[in-house]
Amino acid sequence: MNIRQFWRVIVLILLLVLSVVLIVPSGPPQITSSDSSLDLNYGLDLSGGTRLRAPLLGYTAEQVDFTYRNEVEIEENLVDYFGFLSRSDVDATLGQGGLGTIEIFSDISEEDFKLALDHLNLNHNDIIQGVTSQTRQTTIEVLNKKFDESGLSGATVQQSITTTGQYFIVIEVPNYNGSQVRKLVEKRGSVEVIANFPDATGENKNIVVLTQSDIATVGTVQEPGISISSYHVPVTLTESGAIKFQKTLHSNGFTSSNGVNSCTSSLPPEMRHCINTVLDGDIVYSASLSSGLAQTIIAGDLASSKNFVMTSVNQSGAELLRLHLRAGALPAPLDLDSGTIDFVSPSLADNFKLYSLLIGILSIFAVAAVVFLRYGKIKVALPMVVTALSEVVILLGFSSAIGLALDLSHIAGFIAVIGTGVDDLIIIADEVMSGGDISSKRIFQNRFKTAFWIIGAAALTTIAALSPLAILSLGDLRGFAIITILGVLLGVLITRPAYGDILRFLLNLK
Amino acid sequence: MFEFDVESFDFRKYSNRQLICIPLTLMLLSVLILSGWYFFTGSPVNPGIEFTGGAELLLISDNGIEPIRTTFGSSSHSIRSIVTRENAYIVNFQTSLINPEQLESMAIDSGFEVLSVQSTSPSFGAETQRLALIGLVAAFVGMATVVFILFRKIVPSVAVVLSALGDILVPLAIMNLLGIQLSLGTLAALLMLIGYSVDSDILLTNHILKRKGNFYDSLYRAMKTGLTMTLTSFSAIMVMTITAFLFGVDLLTSIGIVLIFGLIVDILNTYLLNVSLLRWYVGEKQ
Numbered sequence: 001m002n003i004r005q006f007w008r009v010i011v012l013i014l015l016l017v018l019s020v021v022l023i024v025p026s027g028p029p030q031i032t033s034s035d036s037s038l039d040l041n042y043g044l045d046l047s048g049g050t051r052l053r054a055p056l057l058g059y060t061a062e063q064v065d066f067t068y069r070n071e072v073e074i075e076e077n078l079v080d081y082f083g084f085l086s087r088s089d090v091d092a093t094l095g096q097g098g099l100g101t102i103e104i105f106s107d108i109s110e111e112d113f114k115l116a117l118d119h120l121n122l123n124h125n126d127i128i129q130g131v132t133s134q135t136r137q138t139t140i141e142v143l144n145k146k147f148d149e150s151g152l153s154g155a156t157v158q159q160s161i162t163t164t165g166q167y168f169i170v171i172e173v174p175n176y177n178g179s180q181v182r183k184l185v186e187k188r189g190s191v192e193v194i195a196n197f198p199d200a201t202g203e204n205k206n207i208v209v210l211t212q213s214d215i216a217t218v219g220t221v222q223e224p225g226i227s228i229s230s231y232h233v234p235v236t237l238t239e240s241g242a243i244k245f246q247k248t249l250h251s252n253g254f255t256s257s258n259g260v261n262s263c264t265s266s267l268p269p270e271m272r273h274c275i276n277t278v279l280d281g282d283i284v285y286s287a288s289l290s291s292g293l294a295q296t297i298i299a300g301d302l303a304s305s306k307n308f309v310m311t312s313v314n315q316s317g318a319e320l321l322r323l324h325l326r327a328g329a330l331p332a333p334l335d336l337d338s339g340t341i342d343f344v345s346p347s348l349a350d351n352f353k354l355y356s357l358l359i360g361i362l363s364i365f366a367v368a369a370v371v372f373l374r375y376g377k378i379k380v381a382l383p384m385v386v387t388a389l390s391e392v393v394i395l396l397g398f399s400s401a402i403g404l405a406l407d408l409s410h411i412a413g414f415i416a417v418i419g420t421g422v423d424d425l426i427i428i429a430d431e432v433m434s435g436g437d438i439s440s441k442r443i444f445q446n447r448f449k450t451a452f453w454i455i456g457a458a459a460l461t462t463i464a465a466l467s468p469l470a471i472l473s474l475g476d477l478r479g480f481a482i483i484t485i486l487g488v489l490l491g492v493l494i495t496r497p498a499y500g501d502i503l504r505f506l507l508n509l510k
Numbered sequence: 511m512f513e514f515d516v517e518s519f520d521f522r523k524y525s526n527r528q529l530i531c532i533p534l535t536l537m538l539l540s541v542l543i544l545s546g547w548y549f550f551t552g553s554p555v556n557p558g559i560e561f562t563g564g565a566e567l568l569l570i571s572d573n574g575i576e577p578i579r580t581t582f583g584s585s586s587h588s589i590r591s592i593v594t595r596e597n598a599y600i601v602n603f604q605t606s607l608i609n610p611e612q613l614e615s616m617a618i619d620s621g622f623e624v625l626s627v628q629s630t631s632p633s634f635g636a637e638t639q640r641l642a643l644i645g646l647v648a649a650f651v652g653m654a655t656v657v658f659i660l661f662r663k664i665v666p667s668v669a670v671v672l673s674a675l676g677d678i679l680v681p682l683a684i685m686n687l688l689g690i691q692l693s694l695g696t697l698a699a700l701l702m703l704i705g706y707s708v709d710s711d712i713l714l715t716n717h718i719l720k721r722k723g724n725f726y727d728s729l730y731r732a733m734k735t736g737l738t739m740t741l742t743s744f745s746a747i748m749v750m751t752i753t754a755f756l757f758g759v760d761l762l763t764s765i766g767i768v769l770i771f772g773l774i775v776d777i778l779n780t781y782l783l784n785v786s787l788l789r790w791y792v793g794e795k796q
Contacts, residue, residue, distance in 0.1 A: 045761075053634070162637060178614050178627050339634055341610045343627040348568070355757040359750050366749040370742045373512055408761045409698065416702050419746055423709050423739040430735040450716070457660050457712045462705040464652035469645045469701065474638065475560070476694045476761075477645065477701075484705070 006505070008498040015494065016390050019397020040396065043405035043479075046353045048346030049174035050181045054339030055166055056131050056139060056332040058105040059113050063125035064092075066100045074102065074122070081116045082108070086281060087208075088190050088329060091135070103131050105188075105332040130167060135331045143171065145327035146184050152176050160473050168473075169334060178343045187280045188333045189324030191310070193245075196274040196286075197252050197259070204270065209248045214241025216306070218325045221318045227292070230285070231318035232311040233325065239303060246302045249275075255294045263288035277310055279324065285311045356411045363415055364389060367422050379506045380429050387499040388421045394495075395487055409476035413483030420462065420488065424455045424496050432503060441504075448500050459492040516733040521726065526786040533783040536775065537676045540683035547686050555682060558691035561639040563632030565603040565610045570623040572597055581620040582613075595758045598625070642697055650675070653704055660712070666719060669787035670711040673779035677707040680775040681768050690768070695761040699768035706743055706769075707776045710736040711784055718788050725792055733781060744773050 025039040044051045066074070074092040079085050085106055094100040102122070104113055110127045117124050131139075140157050147155035155173040162168065173181050193210035219234035237245065253259045254273050263274035263286055277285040289297075296302050310325065312318040344352075368385045375381045392414050399406060431451035432444060462484070469481035521529070544554040559566055564587070571578050578589055578599055587604040603613065610629035617624050630638070653674060658667045678700050682692075690696060717732035718725065751766025 162641070164637070166637075177624070178610060337609065338631050340630045341627065342629070343614070343624070345623075345625045348625040351757070352759060355754070355759050356762075359753045359757070359759070359762060362753050363746040363750045366745040367742050370738075370745050374738050374741075408759065409695070412695070412698060412702075412762060412765050415746065415750055416705065419702075419743045420705055420709065422742050422746075423706070426739050426742065427713060427735055430731075430738070434731065450720075454713050454716050457656075457716070458705075458709045460660070461653045461656045461708045461712070464656045465649040465701060465704045465708075468648035468652065472641050472645050474641050474645060474694060477642075477698055480698045481701075484702075 006501050008494060009501050011494055012387075012390060012498040015394045015397070019394045019400075022397040022400040023393070040400050041403055041405045042349070042353065043407035043410075044172060044342060044344055044349075045408040046349050046356070046406055047174050048344050048349035049172065050176055050178050051342045052171045052173075052178070052181055052185070052336070052339065053160075053168050053341075054334040054336050055168050056105075056136060057107060057335040058103050058131040058135070058332045059108065059110060059127055059129055060132055061102045061113065061117055061122075061124045061127045063099050064102050064117070065098065065123040066092075066094050067098050069122070070094075071100070074120070077120050078102070078104070078116060081119060082106075082112075086190075088188070091331070093132075093134075101132055103135060103332070105131070131332045136167060136169075138331045139169065142328050142330050143169070143185060146189070146323060147173065149323045149326050150184055152180070152184070162473055168339065175346055177345075178341050182336065182341070183320075184323070185330075185334055186336055187324075188330040189327065190280055190329035191321065191324050192278045193310070194276045194278050194283075195248060195252060195254065196272070196276055197254065198270050198273075199252070202270060205252075207248055207252070209245050209275070210237070210241055210308075212325065212328055214238055214244065215325060216241075218322060221315065221322055222309075223315075227290075228309060228311065230311050230313060231315045232309040233318055233322045234307065234309050235325065237302075237306045237308050239306065242303045242306045242308075245308070246297050246300065249289060250297055254289045255298050259289060260291050260294045261288045277312070277321070279321065284317060284321070285313060287311055352408060356408065360392070360411065360414060360418075364418060367418060371422065371426070375429065380433070380503065383499055383502045383506070384422065384425045384429065387425060387495050387502075388418050391417055391421050391487055391491055391495050394490060395483060398486065399483075404479075404482075407476065407479055409478075409480040410483050413480040413487070416480075416484050417487030417491070420458070420484075421491050421496070424458070424491060425499050427451050427454055428496065428500050429503065432500065432507075444504050448504075451500070452497070455496055456492055459488045462488050514734050514737045516730045516737065521729065521785065521789075526790050529782045529786040533673075533676055533775075533778045536680050536778065540676075540679045543683040543686055544679070555686060555692040556689065557639065558693035559602070559604065559628065559635070560630055560694050561635050561642065561692065562604060563630050563635035565613055565627065565629035567601045567603075567613060567617060567627055568592075568625040569599055569601065569617050570597050570625065571599055572621075575599060577620060578622070581616055581622075592758050593755075598758070600760075638694075642694070646697065646700070649701055649704060650678075653708060657708070657712075661715060661719070663719075663791075665787060665791040666715050669784045669791075670708065670715060672787075673711055673776070673784045674704055674707050676779040676783065677703045677772050677776050681772045684771045685768060688767070690764055693761075693764065696764050696768050699765040699772070702765075702769060703772040703776070706740075706773065707779065710739060710776065710780050713739075714780060714784060715788065718792065725789065729785060736780065737777070740773055740777060744770070747773070 023038050023040060071092040071094055075087060075090045078090045079087055089104060089106045091103045092100060113127050136159055140159060143157045152173050155171065158170045160168050160170050171181065171185065191212055192208050195207045195209045197205060199205045214237055215235050216238045217236045222232050222234060224230050249255060259273040263272050273289065274286045275289060276283045310321055312321050371381045371384050395414065395417065428451045432447050466481040466485050469477045470485055548554040575589060575591065578601060582601060588602045590600050592598040592600065610627055614624055614627050654671045657670045661667045681700065685696065713736050714732045717728040721728045747766050747769045751763055751770060754762035754766060
């Protein structure tokens, strides 16, 4: 027997061995649980967890003429113009040649944005829905940090783009449900400390005394103690932050006898001096300046000690505060109402995994039964079943190698591959065995060529039909299309011709 | 060992017109059903929540369906139980006025065990619908282009494409009648049908156009192979559908049902429609 004639069979065997090595985990066999038995990645359907898909909320004005303006001035002008926006909702970035971009991260209309820019005499190009790639990148980084800090391990954050050019952030978190994930990402997590007090004329005033950039390090959540009667997070301020804090409070009456301990319901609102912890614009905690901290500020010692505490009403509130302080604020909020949320419980996913395996095996038995009954010859039918199976094994090996996360849609793809695969093998077998015995190699070759034309043609049409779906971002359909196309390619190039070689070898034995 | 006794169906006895009328009537009926659906519901198919927006909860309720009704009341669109999983119910919300995590916490607060949540916003659904339509049309055009390039003859190519079209239209109409929604899963099934149906069509066309000899000999040979192919696919899919149904794996069940109907229809389309068009084409030339 000539090795060159059977090169396809050899390639098939090599690929099979390689795939088995990839799928079967190295090291001692684990008997403990069923899900560690194969070295494959599983997606949401088969591992359990939450997938959340949402665009970032915002509008971007491009090519804005920044001549004679600076970023801060533009941001403040826009905040004043709209009235309901906070500073973190607006971002002006100067680029090259005096041109820059302005982003507004809020649910305004494009028309209002345009009017605002016209009002401020800012020349600009188009206003587009969405945010800049820089903002997207930073958002993804911050989201990753939030998941790291929260202990929701194994979370992945990616971006995807639709054919219309809209970007989506895709978050996948194994083992956690939708509300746990949503709690972390539904807010931007911008933490501010705002001083609320009556000014000299008695008018109620708010001044931002600390933002996230004024905080240098964040400690762990502390239980209520003697000095601080609620859950709190100790932080250290930056030097400039501490000086700003000290100066603002001192000059606005917080350290005076009227100010200290005045944030209490026993005083009328116009007399209160409160230090508010504000999360995304909502006051989460209001506190007075304690007499101890007032002494430190009067003595001017805060700038050297820099110690401060952020308080919250309960432990979970404090944990969330700590998380947002450590991870930072999302540059742009996720528009959760314009996306999708999917959750599969880990127990259901485990069931799906087992069921998929069973469904696959039973389907293969059904195929095997039919081909055995139809051909009656083990020589024809057995290699057929083995070849079809090997296509699935090689595809599994390939998925393992590229780290593809298997979902139910891929299982459907595998079954499609078995189906078309066996169809093609039937064409080869019928064609080769048609019209009596194969007396010469030439007759075999001719018949095989005809069969191969049909298989190749069918494969081309299947690939043409499925390739749009492999490109479009259509969730589940993409995985199905990719697996089916790969399976068809593998089949036409390697396994199905190899079956022809095996068949020739076995039939010639007679 | 068995053989398909294909010769027992004598094609010679029937005219092209007689053969073609069954698949064409089916196709016409399907178009009528689909357009009727469009006329009455505003959509030719029953779009699932992936396309319309909405939410679906799979939950376990130990005390039956009543507690679910009291919890979600009128906000739920439909509640159905799963045959094979005890106390499991699928609650469907077509409108997404309530956000999904609120639904989830309502369910958990009421003591249900939430097995899965799937939710899509209407705007995302609209985009998915647009993409799915593009995908389906592109798939069909791609397939048709390849078929035309392969055969380079109008009538045989049109025959293949027409029979593939029937393979999609008839199952779509059947889905409407059985109340199966068009989801990404069933869309995948329709595309798989393109693959399966074109296989046997290409085999048939190849046998008849590229062989010398008797038309009917080629036809019966192609039929034997083609029916074996369809039977193996059919048995695999039948087994998949039944087991997936018993295990409650919805996605694979609905894919399976669509494929089963598609494969049955494909037999008619291939061996009645495609065959008679080819016979007419070959007869014209001889």
